[in-house]
Amino acid sequence: METLIPEICRLLNDTLSPEKAVLASATDGLDRLSRFPHFPLSLLAVATGGDSQGLRLAAAAYLKNFVRSWMDDNPQSLELQRFRNQLAQALLQAEPAVLKVLVEVFRLIVVKNFVKENTWPELVPELTSVIQRSNLIVQNGNAQWSTLNALTVLQAILRPFQYFLNPKVRNESVPVQLEIIAKDILVPLQATFHDFVNKILSFQDPFQDQVQSKLEEIILIICKCMYFSVRSYMPSALGPILHSFCHDLFRILDSLSLDGASDDGSLLRLKIAKRGLIIFSALVTRHRKHVDRLIPCVVDCAFKIAKQSGNVCNLDCLSERIISLAFDVISHILESGPW
Numbered sequence: 001m002e003t004l005i006p007e008i009c010r011l012l013n014d015t016l017s018p019e020k021a022v023l024a025s026a027t028d029g030l031d032r033l034s035r036f037p038h039f040p041l042s043l044l045a046v047a048t049g050g051d052s053q054g055l056r057l058a059a060a061a062y063l064k065n066f067v068r069s070w071m072d073d074n075p076q077s078l079e080l081q082r083f084r085n086q087l088a089q090a091l092l093q094a095e096p097a098v099l100k101v102l103v104e105v106f107r108l109i110v111v112k113n114f115v116k117e118n119t120w121p122e123l124v125p126e127l128t129s130v131i132q133r134s135n136l137i138v139q140n141g142n143a144q145w146s147t148l149n150a151l152t153v154l155q156a157i158l159r160p161f162q163y164f165l166n167p168k169v170r171n172e173s174v175p176v177q178l179e180i181i182a183k184d185i186l187v188p189l190q191a192t193f194h195d196f197v198n199k200i201l202s203f204q205d206p207f208q209d210q211v212q213s214k215l216e217e218i219i220l221i222i223c224k225c226m227y228f229s230v231r232s233y234m235p236s237a238l239g240p241i242l243h244s245f246c247h248d249l250f251r252i253l254d255s256l257s258l259d260g261a262s263d264d265g266s267l268l269r270l271k272i273a274k275r276g277l278i279i280f281s282a283l284v285t286r287h288r289k290h291v292d293r294l295i296p297c298v299v300d301c302a303f304k305i306a307k308q309s310g311n312v313c314n315l316d317c318l319s320e321r322i323i324s325l326a327f328d329v330i331s332h333i334l335e336s337g338p339w
Contacts (some may be wrong), residue, residue, distance in 0.1 A: 004033060007029070011029045013058075015027065015030075037079050039066075041086060043059050043062060044059075046059035047090070047098055049092045057098060060105070063105055064105045084106075084109045087105060088105055088123070092149045093145070093146065106156055110156060111160050118177060119261065119330060127154060127157070132186060132234075136214065136218060137192060154185060161177075162228040162231040164233075166264065167286055179319065182235035182237040186226065187238070189222055192218075197252060199215055216269060217268060220271055223279065226238050226245065226279060230282055234287045241289055241294070242291060247297070249276040250282075256322070257307045257308075258311065265320070272295040274321060274325060278324035280329045284336055
């Protein structure tokens with residue numbers, strides 16, 4: 001594998017050239033190297049350890065296109081199984097820009113191997129262990145794993161479950177993979193979610209803005225994971241924690257003041273609020289019986305947001321969207337019956 005890496009680096013750098021002849025030669029060279037069995041692992045090594053960010057991003061982008069066709073040609077190859085494990089490890093330590101591209105590669109494999117075929121049994125146990133030992137969970141800056149990266153991986157795994165896998169099947173049961181994730185990862189994460197919400201709502205010191213931003217990013221990802229889990233299905237393990245989870249969302253939404261254009265410091269908080277309202281709509285329309293006792297609180301929360309619509313001419317697009325979603329929540333509740 002090491003023998004391919006220098007040549008791959010040279011060719012990828014050439015793909016950034018403005019000269020058409022150099023670009024064509026580099027493309028042909030990469031296509032020739034792609035026939036070697038270690039090519040995807042070599043590309044992954046460049047994507048995570050290349051000399052420059054431009055090189056790392058070029059390797060990640062080429063890898064995404066390569067894996068798409070590679071999986072069609074070799075759906076059950078041992079090389080693919082080895083590669084997917086190395087990719088999962090790489091995602092946990094990748095820099096943000098590269099992570100954003102590599103997670104798309106990962107999602108291609110997850111949809112086929114984990115969601116549709118359920119042929120990656122070790123994925124959830126290993127991710128569970130990584131999350132439990134990640135830096136923000138154990139509160140150790142020297143921890144090997146990044147909580148943000150680990151939860152980004154979790155988000156990629158859960159995204160396909162936001163839709164019914166077999167929409168033509170009436171009363172389709174919850175996929176066993178989703179049940180396992182809910183029980184082993186999402187339920188334990190509720191304590192972390194509650195703790196982080198407490199922290200961001202108590203911050204007063206401007207010198208803590210960076211810490212607050214990291215925690216809000218984690219909260220947003222957990223909200224997205226919960227949304228993907230309940231948009232269509234309702235894993236049995238999530239029922240008991242819905243009330244606690246929703247009450248934390250109420251507290252975040254109650255802290256909002258939509259009195260003008262949002263700045264960078266409030267952007268994540270607004271995104272969390274937006275996702276929270278989308279979750280409420282999903283719960284009311286798809287799983288009313290699970291949140292029936294929460295409906296008065298949901299209505300009160302949505303009304304508080306909706307009342308700020310009088311200032312809509314001074315609001316930015318995201319704040320307007322939040323107010324619109326609040327009205328949507330109220331509408332869905334009225335459509336679904338009395339409370």
